Amino acid sequence: MTTTTPSPARVGLPHPGELSRSQKLMVFVLSMTTFGLANIITEVLPSIQLGPIELSISYLAFVPVVMVSLFHPLWAALGAPLGEIIFVDLLMGNFSGIGELEGYIQLALGLYIGGSLVRDPLRKWQVALAAFVAVFIDKVLGGITDIVKVLIGVADAEFVEGLPESILVLEAVEQSVDIVISGILFGAIPAMLLAPRLHGRIEPLLGMAPRTPEVPVAQRARISAPFVILALVLGLVSVVAAILDELDLNGIVLEGEFVENYGPQVLWISVGVALTILVIAILVARSRATSSIAASSSDIDDRLAAAAQAPATVTTEPATAESSAVESASPVSTDSTDK
Amino acid sequence: MTALVAGEGVDEPTGPRLAPAPKRTRRRERDTLSVEWVKLELLRTAYATRGGLLTIMDPRAVVIWYVILGLSPWFTHNLTVLVILFTIAAISVIASRVGPLILGLFIIGLLGEAVYVFIAAWFFGGDSGTVIALLELTLKLGTLSMASMAAFVSLDPEKLSDALLSFRAPALLSFGVSYGYRMLPILIDEFHTIVDGHRLRSAPVQKAGFLGWRVLWRIAEVTFAAFYPLMLNTAKRTRTTVEALETRGFTYALEHPDGQRIRLAYLRYRWRDAGLIAGTALLVVAAYAVGYAAPLEVRDFQ
Structure with a gap:
């Protein structure tokens, strides 16, 4: 790894936590543009189809992950999925209406949580973990959404011979392949190489100081990220349960098409309840995060280190962690041609 | 720059060719990966105008219809x-x-x-x-x-x-579309230039390897590496654009009801x-x- 020392936080430059309005827009636009371009490249990369399983790169996850690791995670996470929608779907005439909304929410949520986990972008394993978490959340939510679609779309889906198992198996295989390819090969590995190199160089171009572990970013779901995940999982479980319940009723008691309209309404109510829970959870998390921003959270640091399995990352000094990281040889021949 | 590199063709297995490709069928498969081809194809798709029943309708009516x-x-x-x-x-x-x-x-x-x-x-x-x-x-x-x-x-x-x-979607969406619509050709051009620079400065892949994995590896490598200068350049350009826009009160106008009314008056x-x-x-x-x-x-x- 190159000896990228963090440039000292510049006096006078605003910290990424307290951005001006135009800087928020800058982060948003930068994240949107780069991920949009990355998606255009993904569109033309080849994919190998092995029966139902497609060995393809669904997106170059490292681009938005670098963005959420280096800049304010919220604005970068909101911008990146929009770049995909605008550059690939809208401009290429591939816009799928409501389907885009679900994809946007999944990816933005994943990236926001992933980016919030990063405390020091110079630590490669934190960035790698952020990439994995972001893609994992996106893909798992996507898989659940697909299954839910089948459950809504097919009458008495769980009574059809072989259908629930096959959907479950297909989704599980597909999403795991995606998590490995997009999350690790094209997510974690390039991101952990790229983020430390850009750290301290790209932020001054937007007129802001780099993110450092000393001053955590405000408005990130950091302290209670597990809390948000838990709330989300619970909410989704409740949705699935509600649908199963509803299908059950549909099969036994309710008949006729007027009454069938009753089913989706119950479903929407449960979705609404789940969303309310989620919003409340996020609000609570945010208030907690902003109130206890000064409190250093060494326990999460320990957990991160344990998750990354890096032996010496517990030490708080960035340089030590950098040198002790397992990965040292960088295959990316980076050059700094600034035009 | 573009024409030169594309026309002369650096001797590399993934070398780009212009549209009238040389009559070597062996090359055709790899030609689809050429950045030049991709660029042309994408621009054609993005900026082509198509007729159709719904084009003459008000876009809000089309969304409701959908x-x-x-x-x-x-x-x-x-x-x-x-x-x-x-x-x-x-x-x-x-x-x-x-x-x-x-x-x-x-x-x-x-x-x-x-x-x-x-x-x-x-x-x-x-x-x-x-x-x-x-x-x-x-x-x-x-x-x-x-x-x-x-x-x-x-x-x-x-x-x-x-x-x-007009359906109260966030104003940033509308801004993103306008911005992307104008920046797309510049960005693709820039990416192309960076990739060409990498290829000019590096030796071609000697052997394709099993299933051409060396070629694929090179493509991945160059793609990753290209994002480093690309991100820095885009950051610079973004700052210029956003500051120029904000000096003219862009966000204010975008969110102000009067600004929206003027913008949507043609619908x-x-x-x-x-x-x-x-x-x-x-x-x-x-x-x-x-x-x-x-x-x-x-x-x-x-």
Whole structure:
């Protein structure tokens, strides 16, 4: 790894936590543009189809992950999925209406949580973990959404011979392949190489100081990220349960098409309840995060280190962690041609 | 720069060729990976104008039309209704002149998905009932996809974003569309230049390796490396653009009600828009009525 020392936080430059309005827009636009371009490249990369399983790169996850690791995670996470929608779907005439909304929410949520986990972008394993978490959340939510679609779309889906198992198996295989390819090969590995190199160089171009572990970013779901995940999982479980319940009723008691309209309404109510829970959870998390921003959270640091399995990352000094990281040889021949 | 590199062709297996490619069929497969080809193809897709039934409509009416037709199949399990709705969607796809490429990909994707699910279901002991159940799902997904194809293929992205803005979508969406629409060629050009720079400065891949893995590895490597200067350059450009916009009060105007009113003033509903929405709503109601009169459920086949 190159000896990228963090440039000292510049006096006078605003910290990424307290951005001006135009800087928020800058982060948003930068994240949107780069991920949009990355998606255009993904569109033309080849994919190998092995029966139902497609060995393809669904997106170059490292681009938005670098963005959420280096800049304010919220604005970068909101911008990146929009770049995909605008550059690939809208401009290429591939816009799928409501389907885009679900994809946007999944990816933005994943990236926001992933980016919030990063405390020091110079630590490669934190960035790698952020990439994995972001893609994992996106893909798992996507898989659940697909299954839910089948459950809504097919009458008495769980009574059809072989259908629930096959959907479950297909989704599980597909999403795991995606998590490995997009999350690790094209997510974690390039991101952990790229983020430390850009750290301290790209932020001054937007007129802001780099993110450092000393001053955590405000408005990130950091302290209670597990809390948000838990709330989300619970909410989704409740949705699935509600649908199963509803299908059950549909099969036994309710008949006729007027009454069938009753089913989706119950479903929407449960979705609404789940969303309310989620919003409340996020609000609570945010208030907690902003109130206890000064409190250093060494326990999460320990957990991160344990998750990354890096032996010496517990030490708080960035340089030590950098040198002790397992990965040292960088295959990316980076050059700094600034035009 | 572009023409020079593309024309002379650096001797590398993935070398780009201009459109009249040399008559060496062996090369054709790799030519599809050339950045130049991709750029031209993308620009053609993004900026081509297509005619069609829905292009003359008000974009807000088109969005409403899409929502009506796309959501209506999800409220029933009645196959009669679904078949009628599917037919309506198919007719509108034909009327809005969706290109054969997009249409072909859609059909292959939809059928392929259903076939794979059936094979897996058969593995777990499925039967003909499973086929009917999958047919139901395929009809629903197909109707939704065809409605979105018909609505959005023929709609200018800026018009569409204005329609969404008028439905109280976030103003940043509309800004993103305008920005992306103008920046796309510059960005692709820049990426192309960076990749060309890498290729000029590095030795070509000597051997392709098993299944050409060395070539693929090189492509991945260059792609990753290209993002380093690209991100820095884009950051610089973004700051210039945003500061220039903000000096002129961009965000203020974007969010101010008066600014929105002026921006959206050109949109107006006409009689034909009302006709489109009313006609679609009538057709959907009629489909449900027919389905109620002659119901055909999945469980009839089990």
